[in-house]
Amino acid sequence: MSTSLSTRPPEDDRKPGELGFVELLRWVWRQVTSMRTALILLLLLALAAIPGSVVPQAGVDALKTSNWQADHPKLTPIYERLSLFSVYDSPWFSAIYLLLMLSLVGCIVPRTWHYWRGIRAKPPAAPRNLTRLPDHATYHSTEEPDVVLERARTALRKQRYRLSVADDAVSAERGYLREVGNLLFHLSVLVVLVGFAIGSLFGYKGGVILVVGNGFSNTLTQYDDFDPGSLFGADDMEPFFLEVDDFDIDWLTEGAAAGQARGFVAHTTYQESLDSPEKSYDLKVNHPLTIGNTDVFLIGHGYAPVITVKDGDGDVVYSGPTIFLPLDQTFQSIGVVKANTAEPTQIGLEGEFYPTAAFSDRTGTYFSAFGDLGNPMISMLVYTGDLNMDAGVPQSVYSLDKSDAPMLRKKNGAPYRVDLQPGEEVTLPNGIGTVSFDGVERWTKLQISQTPGKWIALAGVVLALVGLLGSLFIRPRRVWVRVRRDEHGTLVEVAALDRSGGGDTAVVVDDLVAALQREDKS
Incomplete structure (x- = not known):
């Protein structure tokens, strides 16, 4: 007696709905590569770029970034932790970008194959009942069916239709370049992202x-x-x-x-x-x-007042054009001067430059009335002491460390301010030195x-x-002509369908019928 052993597959002890590792990976891939996910990631990328436009970026304008950080000492540590001063180099922005690339590849590659097959596809066979289509026409002819079919093929071929011929019908279609437009549009998204990367x-x-x-x-x-x-x-x-x-x-x-x-x-x-x-x-x-x-x-552009500072010994410790940064369209600008080699004490100047200085009786302050050099003037506060330029900590040339350099004041306690026009010089009190305003030059930012x-x-x-124009303006249309014998002679049925919707295919049917009947009557 012979016996046969049968092996039973191991029982699946997973709970209903529980996914295995491979199934989980497949599910994650489908979710990541869905069009919905791609659109969400594209929206997230646009939202993530907003901080890069609102918050000063260190790689774009280091000065503006440092000034913002000085004005917002409490927010600066939080922004730095979130990488908001370098948004486009941040890990979270890169993660969104890479996920978007992966999602687009997963969306586009299968659709590319789909569009490619659509481009090469032949026109579908004629429906059984052409008269059920929205735009159709029928008429009887005295000619043989083969003659009418050949005439239909010739007419459609002249209009650059792709043809498929059956026993009693001709199927024609044109507008395949619409699929090319779709294909180009989807591929272009990847090309743009690769170019930016x-x-x-x-x-x-x-x-x-x-x-x-x-x-x-x-x-x-x-x-x-x-x-x-x-x-x-x-x-x-x-x-x-x-x-x-x-x-x-x-x-x-x-x-x-x-x-x-x-x-x-x-x-x-x-x-x-x-x-x-x-x-x-x-x-x-x-x-x-x-x-x-x-x-x-x-x-960008602005003004660079030429300023000369001499110390208490009469030695020139600072001289040359000093870049002042404009605050508004009148080019009222701010800037600093650092004379850290002055003796007996270091001298720092901080203030504003007015291309066309004017005085406001209402506020009691100067302002610039015009951006051109109509009445140039500098107005600067004086600081003396240690400017901390030798502390080993990098300093911006547009900011002044005043932590160990108190403001110079008058006897009544008011700030000592240097107001100069080109060619003027002022002697600082207590034998500190002199400051002169020698002229104005321009600077450009490249x-x-x-x-x-x-x-x-x-x-x-x-x-x-190109792809978008093609997908919008190229209208794919299908036309069918069926010819067969009945009790009244040769029955000719013509129908057309606009695949993009909204097209007027009645004109196509009428023109084709007119062409066939014209040849018939001749």
């Missing part, structure tokens, strides 16, 4: 302020602020030299906008390398100078950036526009 990883962005007449060499030490990508190397920087020769401003003098700058241009000369000849370029807003793979943008993926991102945007 390449620019963020391999590019850099930095800023420098140049007094008119000064030059800039494209090296790291020359930048006021520098924000490189994580894969950027200093060897990738273009070895150019640029000098701002002159700066022109066109001021508005009439109307409600009087006093505002209508336009400005920096006249520059540059060399692409040490051995290359000098070239000139008029640098304007939205008209950058391109040197190799590097773009130079003009993004942004130098290298964005390797910008052309890829631009190509993605162009693809998106």
